[in-house]
Amino acid sequence: MTPNPTLRDVALLSGVSIMTVSRVINAEWEVTSATAQRVREAIEALGYRPNPLARSLRTGHDEALGLVVETIGDPFFAAMTEAVEESARKAGLFLIIASAGKSPEEERAVILDLLHRSVSGLIIVPCLLAYGKERLPIGAGGVPVVFVDRPPIDLEADTVLVHNEDGVRHATAHLIAHGHRRIAFAGTGIERFSLQRRFEGYCNALGDAGIEYDPSLVVSYTPDTRDHPPALTKVLTLRDPATAVLSANEMASLEVVRELHSLARTDIALVSFDDFAIAESLTPPVTVARQDPALMGRTATYLLLRRIRGDTSPPRHVLLSTTFLERGSGEIEPRSTSDLRSQAGTGLPQPVPVRAPPN
Amino acid sequence: MTPNPTLRDVALLSGVSIMTVSRVINAEWEVTSATAQRVREAIEALGYRPNPLARSLRTGHDEALGLVVETIGDPFFAAMTEAVEESARKAGLFLIIASAGKSPEEERAVILDLLHRSVSGLIIVPCLLAYGKERLPIGAGGVPVVFVDRPPIDLEADTVLVHNEDGVRHATAHLIAHGHRRIAFAGTGIERFSLQRRFEGYCNALGDAGIEYDPSLVVSYTPDTRDHPPALTKVLTLRDPATAVLSANEMASLEVVRELHSLARTDIALVSFDDFAIAESLTPPVTVARQDPALMGRTATYLLLRRIRGDTSPPRHVLLSTTFLERGSGEIEPRSTSDLRSQAGTGLPQPVPVRAPPN
DNA sequence: TTGTAGGCGTTATCAC
DNA sequence: GTGATAACGCCTACAA
Numbered sequence A, B: 001m002t003p004n005p006t007l008r009d010v011a012l013l014s015g016v017s018i019m020t021v022s023r024v025i026n027a028e029w030e031v032t033s034a035t036a037q038r039v040r041e042a043i044e045a046l047g048y049r050p051n052p053l054a055r056s057l058r059t060g061h062d063e064a065l066g067l068v069v070e071t072i073g074d075p076f077f078a079a080m081t082e083a084v085e086e087s088a089r090k091a092g093l094f095l096i097i098a099s100a101g102k103s104p105e106e107e108r109a110v111i112l113d114l115l116h117r118s119v120s121g122l123i124i125v126p127c128l129l130a131y132g133k134e135r136l137p138i139g140a141g142g143v144p145v146v147f148v149d150r151p152p153i154d155l156e157a158d159t160v161l162v163h164n165e166d167g168v169r170h171a172t173a174h175l176i177a178h179g180h181r182r183i184a185f186a187g188t189g190i191e192r193f194s195l196q197r198r199f200e201g202y203c204n205a206l207g208d209a210g211i212e213y214d215p216s217l218v219v220s221y222t223p224d225t226r227d228h229p230p231a232l233t234k235v236l237t238l239r240d241p242a243t244a245v246l247s248a249n250e251m252a253s254l255e256v257v258r259e260l261h262s263l264a265r266t267d268i269a270l271v272s273f274d275d276f277a278i279a280e281s282l283t284p285p286v287t288v289a290r291q292d293p294a295l296m297g298r299t300a301t302y303l304l305l306r307r308i309r310g311d312t313s314p315p316r317h318v319l320l321s322t323t324f325l326e327r328g329s330g331e332i333e334p335r336s337t338s339d340l341r342s343q344a345g346t347g348l349p350q351p352v353p354v355r356a357p358p359n
Numbered sequence C: 001t002t003g004t005a006g007g008c009g010t011t012a013t014c015a016c
Numbered sequence D: 001g002t003g004a005t006a007a008c009g010c011c012t013a014c015a016a
Helices: A006-014 A018-026 A033-046 A054-058 A076-089 A104-116 A164-175 A192-208 A231-236 A250-265 A294-308 A336-340 B007-014 B018-026 B033-046 B050-057 B075-090 B104-116 B164-177 B193-210 B231-236 B252-265 B293-308 B335-341
Strands: A062-071 A094-099 A120-122 A145-148 A158-160 A183-188 A217-220 A244-247 A269-273 A286-290 A315-318 A323-325 B063-070 B094-099 B119-125 B145-148 B158-163 B185-189 B220-221 B244-247 B271-274 B287-290 B317-320 B323-325
Touching: A006 A018, A006 A033, A054 A062, A054 B050, A062 A076, A062 A104, A062 B018, A076 A094, A076 A294, A076 B075, A076 B094, A104 A120, A120 A294, A145 A294, A158 A164, A158 A294, A164 A183, A164 A192, A164 A244, A164 A269, A164 A286, A164 A323, A164 B335, A183 A192, A183 B271, A192 A231, A217 A231, A217 A336, A217 B094, A231 A250, A244 A250, A244 A315, A250 A269, A286 B317, A294 A315, B007 B018, B007 B033, B018 B033, B033 B323, B050 B063, B063 B075, B063 B104, B075 B094, B094 B104, B104 B119, B145 B293, B158 B164, B158 B293, B164 B185, B164 B193, B164 B244, B164 B271, B164 B287, B164 B323, B185 B193, B185 B231, B220 B231, B244 B252, B252 B271, B252 B323, B271 B335, B293 B317
Parallel strands: A062 A094, A062 A120, A120 A145, A145 A158, A158 A315, A183 A217, A183 A244, A244 A269, A269 A286, B063 B094, B063 B119, B119 B145, B145 B158, B158 B317, B185 B220, B185 B244, B244 B271, B271 B287
Antiparallel strands: A094 B094, A286 A323, B287 B323
16 A cells, blocks of 8 residues: 655645645645645645644644533433534544543543543533543633533533433323322433433423422432332332332333332323333333434534534533423323223223233 | 643653654653662652644554544444443543545545544444545554455455354344244445345344245335335235234334334234343343444444554454344244134234223 | 654644 | 745654
């Protein structure tokens, strides 16, 4: 393989100096269109492409964006990452991904590594790091940065968030509108910020309807409780049991579905915050408040590119709303209501699990 | 922010020349432990870190790996990506991801971009590009490369594949062992290679059991047919209908589940190639042949790092096997068998969808 | 064992 | 408008 042609080669071939070539590439003005033409032909002929490494060394910033996220394996972040990558590439920038892991130290180390590599900009899903105290050279006066999905602690910077509180408030109100007053909240230990906002939305919706908040209706799936399934069972067997569940993220939703199925409880309403792969394929399909990870990614990249190009306006805070999709599970009415209606009848048929082996 | 310290600064502070410092960093031998100690203290004091961009320019290779994949949004590739990123980072390398899109041109362009950036190595999920003809400077004598999930066309290089044929053969044999002889094959249009091998496994298993292959039992979910649900319905309403389904990838599995649910067909056995999020939560849980994307990623990175460190042995071909998980749906026996058994009885109860609204 | 010179490919600076 | 020259921060080669 003959080594890649350099500015020198192009200059030699077109009979001008390397500076002229450089100018043709970067600042087409300042150069006669005649010579520019010659240079461009030489570039074409040699198949010349500027060496990004050399350019980066000179300019001091790598032609790449850094994406810091807890785990790319998560379907939500994977979808976001895909969108970021596409947007970045369209702008001629590579995307370097780095998982921050679960410790603040790791998060910090990863960001420092990326900064040390002189990335042009950073998209961060902040986790546990106290950005306000760290005083990293990011944001205004430093490397452009946009925070996604969660706000950085004690730091004013561009952020792209989902309106968690609103989404859950609406979802909860939806259940209330269908007659429920005993609504369980199913969450997970992780994802502090989002979950907290969602929890607030839940509480607020209850408050709006004059329903008293009952802590015994809150279920938390932690990695520990995952192995001890009956988390939901408790709230379904209270003296005044839950008739509906609001699950606050994908993992919680899957756990709830699993439990409801194994209990063969067909009478419990469910609304999930976060859509998931087969929500539509369940019986009934699961009503969800859907976030749009791709839109988050695109929005964040858009903001970041603006900053990279010199935008110095005050930090922006984008709040994306969720899409509410009624699909069936959220429109189930509480048993008590049904009971009252059909009290004269012979009672409800026993629920039978679908697709149980027939023998 | 004071600019990052350079070799010069460290040299000045420790009273030696730049080269000595460089040697302490790269080749600790060749230098007196006394001066090395001084240098190291200076490095510590200044918080010096070598500038990766400058180093890359000099050495000619970026301290980063490139990952080329159709779409990172796919849960399978997302899990793989996560593993690659972790392994790469452990080796001190960044990971640049680039989605190849669906056209060979894009795939080629992406790889050339990465090469032009002098990545140290490449992990590629090859799609449509004819690698044999392209003669890219990769593999032996070029930039180290490992292909994952699919082999490159007409090129001898390191590959990490899943034993698709074996996995499906076993899965199909499993269904046959449970009495099925009319087994549908549900696939998708995409993923040529893997799906073809899986299809072969299906055919081979039928052949092993002396069952004739029937093309009318093959269902293909393409982006078009996705909107026209009754794909599976056909094979379930043949004069001699399917009693079991083998779905050949996650997307097909979800479509099959969706259709079976909407048809309330509880009597159809199902084995899925590829595990998916709530396979365990369905009723019955779905029996699967599970691939391990993380293992694939780790293995690929391991091979790649060996190459980067100078391994010039002949190309390796790693074939990972799948894990078969019996969970229920694959152990359903065909209706005909059940019918024979219970012919004296009153017949089977009508299947009732689980979680249907009780009112 | 350590230091000096040179250059990797590019862009900034300042002449012409 | 165009061209020499000097960095950017590091490493390879050779000299001391």
